[in-house]
Amino acid sequence: MAAATIAETIDGHKHAQILLDAVAVELAHLAQAPGFAVILVGDDPASHIYVQSKIKMAERLGLHGEAEILPDSITEADLLSIIAALNARDDIDGIQLPLPVHINTLRIMAAVDPAKDVDGLHALNAGRLVHGADALIPCTPLGCLKLIKSMVPDLTGCHAVVIGSSNIVGKPMAALLLEERATVTQTHVHTRDTQFICRSADILVSAVGKPGLVRGGWIKPRAVVIDVGTTRVARPDGGYDVRGDVAFEEAMRVAGAITPVPRGVGPMTIACLMENTVKAAKARLARNG
Known part of the structure; x- marks a missing residue:
């Protein structure tokens, strides 16, 4: 019998540090x-x-x-x-x-x-994103895309499924994936046969905040799974755990790569905030001459 697949864990802290190092280089060239x-x-x-x-x-x-x-x-x-x-x-x-x-x-x-x-x-930035123009991009979807591309540099023709349609994550995530030439399916609370749709995804992004929603049987073998969900779940001892949307242990036996919760998308969100701030500063300095 073949050994069970063990997915690669995508270390958000490691990738965030790479981005922060690049941001530090940009900062060194700014006058203010x-x-x-x-x-x-x-x-x-x-x-x-x-x-x-x-x-x-x-x-x-x-x-x-x-x-x-x-x-x-x-x-x-x-x-x-x-x-x-x-x-x-x-x-x-x-x-x-x-x-x-x-x-x-x-x-x-x-x-x-x-x-x-x-x-x-802002509606202006959201509109520019949809049109493929330069914009300040929501930090979490931007971080997700960077993690995805660390595993699959060219997304052309990949089937990407985004679970969730919020203005903060779901919609901009879909727009970013479309810009990368992926074929994108977006599901939401009224979508029928979500499990079936997810099973065809080369890239699966879940951003709904429902712990354990995505089971191992939802995942296409060797898919890249990005878990944006972070929900505090109370423990009997009075403490709490932070859990993602994906049943992690089940997914590890099917997926090719997966972000953990915590230490996955969260660090990238903060790093992308720093990157966006530097981008905004550079634009201001350019406008002011």
């Missing part, structure tokens, strides 16, 4: 250190930890990073005022906005200067 600001509304502990990890990474590279921690009770008018002030600052090249559900994300994102939209969520 770029900066970014993260606006965080609410007191979710996990979000606070994630924001601080971004600030620490920025400081390690020599960027300026700062966080605006705001209460859930903040009004939309006050939030728009803060964004306007950040838009006007020459020392801030990027603005990030993880927002709670009671804030109108589209209206707030529309207020961010597109040139500082390092999340890539």
Whole structure:
């Protein structure tokens, strides 16, 4: 009997460090250190930890990073005022906005200067991405693409399946894969026969936040699997585990390569934020001569 396939684990930390080293080279050629600001509304502990990890990474590279921690009770008018002030600052090249559900994300994102939209969520950047024009690209899909291409440099003709259709990950991920000449199928909560669709994927990206959704039987042998899901699951002892969308142990016996959770896509998201901030700074310096 043939030995079971053991997929290659795609080390997000390793690939993130490669990208950060390249960002550091770009930084060395800039006359002014770029900066970014993260606006965080609410007191979710996990979000606070994630924001601080971004600030620490920025400081390690020599960027300026700062966080605006705001209460859930903040009004939309006050939030728009803060964004306007950040838009006007020459020392801030990027603005990030993880927002709670009671804030109108589209209206707030529309207020961010597109040139500082390092999340890539402004309608102008989203439209430029779809048209294949130069744009600031959402950090998580951009990081996913870099990980995919580390395994499959040429995606021409590959069948890529994206599970999830959010504006943050699913839609821009599909657009990026199309730009790489892959044939893309996107599934969502109303898609029929998702398992069948996934079994034909050379590249499978899951971004829905449902632990263990993707079972080993969903995966085409030797496929590249990118697990964007990160869900906190309570343990009986009162702690929690962070789990992905993919049943990892099952997938390891079928896939060719897979990202773990954690240590997969997460580090690349932060590294791509740094890359986007430097890209925004270079564009600003070029505009200002």
